[in-house]
Amino acid sequence: MKKLLSVVLLSSVALTAIGVTSNTVDAATTVDSTHVKVESGDSYKSIAEANGVSISALEQANNKDVGGFDLIFPGETITLPSATSNTATTDTTTQAATDTTAAANTNTQATTDTATTQSATTQASTDTTASAQSSTSTATTGTSQGTFKISFYDPAVLGSNMGYSGVAANLSVFPKGTQLKITLSDGTVMYRTVNDTGTFANTNSQQLDVAMPSSSIPSYGVTTATVEIV
Numbered sequence: 297m298k299k300l301l302s303v304v305l306l307s308s309v310a311l312t313a314i315g316v317t318s319n320t321v322d323a324a325t326t327v328d329s330t331h332v333k334v335e336s337g338d339s340y341k342s343i344a345e346a347n348g349v350s351i352s353a354l355e356q357a358n359n360k361d362v363g364g365f366d367l368i369f370p371g372e373t374i375t376l377p378s379a380t381s382n383t384a385t386t387d388t389t390t391q392a393a394t395d396t397t398a399a400a401n402t403n404t405q406a407t408t409d410t411a412t413t414q415s416a417t418t419q420a421s422t423d424t425t426a427s428a429q430s431s432t433s434t435a436t437t438g439t440s441q442g443t444f445k446i447s448f449y450d451p452a453v454l455g456s457n458m459g460y461s462g463v464a465a466n467l468s469v470f471p472k473g474t475q476l477k478i479t480l481s482d483g484t485v486m487y488r489t490v491n492d493t494g495t496f497a498n499t500n501s502q503q504l505d506v507a508m509p510s511s512s513i514p515s516y517g518v519t520t521a522t523v524e525i526v
Contacts, residue, residue, distance in 0.1 A: 329378050340366040343374055351379040439524065445503040446480065446521045450510040462491035464505035465500060470525075477524040478506065487526070 324332040324343050324474045332343060340360075344351045352362045360366055368374070451458045463476060467490070470476065474490040488506060497503050504523065 299349050299505075312422045315316070324374065326371060330378055332374050332376065334368050334372040334374060336370045338368065340368065340374075347376055349377045383416040398496050428506060441523045444478075445500065445521055446478065446519050446525045447505050447517070448508045448513040449505050450513070453510060456505065458491060459510060460507045461489060462507045463488035464497045464507075465490045466501040466503070467493050469501050476504075477526045478504065478521045479524075480521045481519050490492065 322334050324338045324346065326332050334343075340351050340354055344354045347354075351509070354374070354377060355362050355364070355366060357375045399507070451460070451462075463478070465474075465476075470490045472490050472492075476488050476490065478486045478488060480486070486506065497505050504521075
């Protein structure tokens with residue numbers, strides 16, 4: 297009798313085990329590409345396997361302790377690792393775009409600075425050219441005005457008190473006050489200021505009458521000289 301009861305009990309246990317293993321566990325319901333809803337019988341392991349991710353990655357995506365006890369309930373929404381990966385990728389892409397924009401702004405600023413430098417260089421070149429032209433003009437003023445016929449006179453003999461620092465010239469060529477450097481044909485150099493116009497100089501634009509004491513007037517009387525404005 298005892299043997300029969302043992303057989304009955306073992307048969308009941310076996311049937312119960314078969315009934316338990318024959319129950320089907322519903323898979324987690326997909327909410328979207330990055331989230332699933334927990335169904336009865338789900339676990340982190342079953343959800344990870346169903347979605348091709350590791351349990352640890354799934355735990356990290358849902359702020360769970362890796363390797364800890366993961367308690368979930370039907371109806372709960374679980375985040376898949378791809379969601380956090382996409383967020384990280386988006387952040388990385390955004391940062392890269394920001395860096396690219398910053399680099400572009402830096403390049404633009406560098407281009408602006410270069411253009412400013414070039415403009416300053418151009419202005420400096422222009423100023424240098426203008427200065428050179430001005431110097432050339434000034435130098436031209438001091439160049440030879442040509443060869444002139446030179447005669448001499450003594451103002452005192454003519455009753456004039458103008459002294460001996462002047463020279464009479466055609467005032468249309470050399471206005472009064474013009475400073476002249478006169479180099480005679482024998483090399484003698486004299487500096488005179490135009491202060492009058494004599495009879496000969498007035499009628500001859502290429503003649504100058506140099507004021508000089510009678511005792512110093514050269515014996516040859518008339519000569520030639522190169523004349524410069526100083």
